[in-house]
Amino acid sequence: MKCEKCLHYEVCKSLCNGIRMINASHCNFYRDETLIADLSCKAGDVLFAKKYNVETGKEYIEKVKCNEIEIVEGSILVICKTIEGSYDTYTPDDFGIYVFTTRKDAAKSLGK
DSSP: OOGGGBTTHHHHHHHTTSGGGOOGGGOTTOOBGGGOOOOSOOTTOEEEEEEEETTTTEEEEEEEEEEEEEEETTEEEEEEEOTTSOEEEEOGGGBTTTEESSHHHHHHHHTO
C-alpha cells in the first residue's frame, strides 16, 4: 500500500504537513483509488429512460427506479424497474444516451 495510490492522498498531504507523517499500512482511512467506481446513480434513485414505442414510431421518456447495481465479470450493470414492473439493465456508458438522472436532460435527448 502506498499513500500515493490512496483516494485521500491530496487531503492527507495538505492536512498532515506532508505525507511523511503517515504510514499507509497503518491508516484506517486508506482507500485504493484504482478500486473506486464513480457511478451516475445509486440504488433507490429515480432515473429517466429513453424508450421507443413501436406502434407510434416515437421515442418517449419513462420514469424508472434503480433497484440495484451489480458488478458481473468486470462489467457494471445498473438494473432499473419500470412502471409496468419489468426490469431493464443499463451500463454506465448508457448514461446520457439512453438513461438520464434528470427529466430535463432526458427531454433534451428527445429534442423537446
